[in-house]
Amino acid sequence: GENVEQHPSTLSVQEGDSAVIKCTYSDSASNYFPWYKQELGKRPQLIIDIRSNVGEKKDQRIAVTLNKTAKHFSLHITETQPEDSAVYFCAASNGNFNKFYFGSGTKLNVKP
Amino acid sequence: DVKVTQSSRYLVKRTGEKVFLECVQDMDHENMFWYRQDPGLGLRLIYFSYDVKMKEKGDIPEGYSVSREKKERFSLILESASTNQTSMYLCASGRTQYFGPGTRLTVL
Numbered sequence: 001g002e003n004v005e006q007h008p009s010t011l012s013v014q015e016g017d018s019a020v021i022k023c024t025y026s027d028s029a030s031n032y033f034p035w036y037k038q039e040l041g042k043r044p045q046l047i048i049d050i051r052s053n054v055g056e057k058k059d060q061r062i063a064v065t066l067n068k069t070a071k072h073f074s075l076h077i078t079e080t081q082p083e084d085s086a087v088y089f090c091a092a093s094n095g096n097f098n099k100f101y102f103g104s105g106t107k108l109n110v111k112p
Numbered sequence: 113d114v115k116v117t118q119s120s121r122y123l124v125k126r127t128g129e130k131v132f133l134e135c136v137q138d139m140d141h142e143n144m145f146w147y148r149q150d151p152g153l154g155l156r157l158i159y160f161s162y163d164v165k166m167k168e169k170g171d172i173p174e175g176y177s178v179s180r181e182k183k184e185r186f187s188l189i190l191e192s193a194s195t196n197q198t199s200m201y202l203c204a205s206g207r208t209q210y211f212g213p214g215t216r217l218t219v220l
Contacts, residue, residue: 043211097143097207098162104154
């Protein structure tokens with residue numbers, strides 16, 4: 001089955017700096033890669049996703065890049081703000097959306 | 113706005129009890145999922161369902177069963193609760209995974 005690895009497990013940045021979280025996957029059949037943000041005590045929420053026919057996707061301060069050949073994808077957050085502090089999860093799924101495999105999470109701390 | 117609700121936010125049960133966790137979604141989604149979330153392990157899939165009465169095992173189905181009698185409702189059952197099932201349980205619905213608020217289950 002699919003194996004998704006996520007790094008780093010914790011990340012501390014100064015407000016205004018950029019943050020990058022990386023994930024690798026093992027199954028070449030995976031073609032949908034969402035990212036979720038989970039604030040303390042709350043449910044995970046989808047913040048951005050990318051499909052395998054696209055190399056990069058951007059939404060304001062967040063972007064996701066995908067390298068299918070190397071089987072890795074990354075989340076980039078620019079101009080970080082304290083409200084970006086949360087746990088971020090990457091995931092991989094096949095085209096049927098029946099199974100999602102999650103990374104172990106990255107706790108991002110943005111220091112004011 | 114998609115709404116996914118779970119029957120309890122916090123639950124305390126004793127070892128050996130049968131436990132029911134219920135999840136309801138209001139968006140007519142075909143796919144529904146149950147995960148458990150443990151620190152450092154991310155979200156691990158227990159079971160998923162892609163239609164009424166249809167279910168498939170995820171990565172950690174042992175000790176759990178599920179029921180989906182109606183499209184909007186997906187139940188997770190712990191047949192005989194054990195202390196190692198103490199965890200946060202998250203239900204999700206839909207192709208892009210709308211999550212419920214979670215149930216923190218403690219088994220004593």
